[in-house]
Amino acid sequence: MTNELEKLIGEYLAMRSGALPVPEGQHPGQYLNSKIELIEPVSRLAKSTVSMGPANGGASGSGLAGTFVRSLADAGRDAAHIAVSLVRQIGKNSYTYYDTYAISGVSVDRRISISDNIYIVPNDQAPKGWFTDHIFTDFRFPSPFGDREFRKSEDAALIIERVVSPALVDGEARTDDEAHAWEDERHRLTQLLMLSISLVTGGFSGIRNRTYTYEEDSLFGLMGQGIFGGTSRYPKGSNKLLKDGAEVAKYLQKLSDFSYPRAIELAAMRLLKSRSLSTIEDSIIDLGIAIEVLLVQGSRQEISMRAALRGAFLLSSEPVERRKLYESFRDLYNARSATVHDGETPKKFRRRLAEWDQLIDRLIKSLLARGEFPDWDTLVLGAT
Known part of the structure; x- marks a missing residue:
């Protein structure tokens, strides 16, 4: 194969430099591609295509071989090196x-x-x-x-x-x-x-x-x-600054394994979007949507109170902290409602974005630690 390939490459280079005439209707690259298809092991690739990859597959195997040889020849590699490389790549098939x-x-x-x-x-x-x-x-x-x-x-x-x-x-x-x-x-x-x-x-x-x-x-x-x-x-x-890849891997696994993955992903995406460069109104609305996704399953009545109760009982077992959490969840949902209906966030809520960011972050992580949504009635009505 090496002798055939070396001869073919020599012809290609000579045609490109003008030392040899190019067959009518072809340019040097076309000539190379047409001839290399007759040389083993390239000839076995005539009906092969690339299976998958970033270019979505479909490229001709023999066409790639011709391009590979041409590029290495253009880079000054000798025929023996090109032949060995081509045979190795075809044999590897990955x-x-x-x-x-x-x-x-x-x-x-x-x-x-x-x-x-x-x-x-x-x-x-x-x-x-x-x-x-x-x-x-x-x-x-x-x-x-x-x-x-x-x-x-x-x-x-x-x-x-x-x-x-x-x-x-x-x-x-x-x-x-x-x-x-x-x-x-x-x-x-x-x-x-x-x-x-x-x-x-x-x-x-x-x-x-x-x-x-x-x-x-x-x-x-x-x-x-x-x-x-x-x-x-x-x-x-x-x-x-990201310091810990193991923590990223942990959350990647927890997000994938969650009982209702699309719900937790939607809420996490809203939290992420709220942290992007946007108006405070956009951020409040995003965090409010996260509350609805995570805390209002199964009912559309008394949304503010229901979400606040569920969030408070989920995140704490201490009565004093539960009261604070209840008020924080309730205020966030009220801020979201006022923003949606009035077109702007009330002044009294505008400085609490960081507090609510951490609240939703904590809520998502608590649910991920459980791996599923709790039975809300048992959590709230059965809590002590």
């Missing part, structure tokens, strides 16, 4: 790629491991790719609160390593339903990660952008790279 996310509101001073394949690093330690630098470039953002310069260069990089195996399959890569399910899984994982990080830091965390890169000299790394948008929300203040 590859690793790195989903890289720029996280607003979070910074780290070292690698923080959440699991074997999920970690957060300072952005200068992110895998290098065509768009990696771009997603960590500072920019100025006009807003109703005055123009702000967002220091994306200070954001952390969330890395999710993914192994695709088998990388090449015969026939069609996968159905549209399978592709959509895979994208849904990706979105759900990153949302749970943002919620978990927010619960650990006590601040806002959101994905600004995503890109992806491949392991070095990968046959599949030539499928192209992209950049994708993320949240339009930004933290109210400076980034929060």
Whole structure:
């Protein structure tokens, strides 16, 4: 194979330089691709496609092989090196790629491991790719609160390593339903990660952008790279320093295992949104929605009193503290109602946002520790 490949590469380079004529109707790259399909083991890939991955699969196996050889030849690699690399990549039939996310509101001073394949690093330690630098470039953002310069260069990089195996399959890569399910899984994982990080830091965390890169000299790394948008929300203040990946992993597991995961996720998302750069009215409404999601299951009557009682009895067994909690929950719900109906938050409530933030944070963590919603009647009516 090496001799055939070396000859083919020589012809390709000579055509590109003009030393050899290019067959009519072709350019040098097309000539290379048409010939390499006849050489083993590339010839076995004629009907193969990439099974899955960041580009959603579908690329031709033999087409990738031609692009791989052409790129290494253009980089000055010799034919023997290219042949060995190509045979190894085809035989391996798997590859690793790195989903890289720029996280607003979070910074780290070292690698923080959440699991074997999920970690957060300072952005200068992110895998290098065509768009990696771009997603960590500072920019100025006009807003109703005055123009702000967002220091994306200070954001952390969330890395999710993914192994695709088998990388090449015969026939069609996968159905549209399978592709959509895979994208849904990706979105759900990153949302749970943002919620978990927010619960650990006590601040806002959101994905600004995503890109992806491949392991070095990968046959599949030539499928192209992209950049994708993320949240339009930004933290109210400076980034929060994340120190403990084990805590993030703990909340990630608890959110996934909760008896009604969508409910707890919705409430946690409202807490996260309330911590973003927004008006106090938006934040109060978000926290009020979190109360309804968590404390008003099964009834729509006497919402304020019911939510306040449930929250107070859930968070404390001490009568004095229960009274304080009851009043705090009640005031938050009343502030939410006044904001919705009047269009602004009453002055007497405007300085209590931090108190209510901690109240909802504590409520979510208490429910996650239980793993399920309690029997509210037993909790309240049976309490002593």
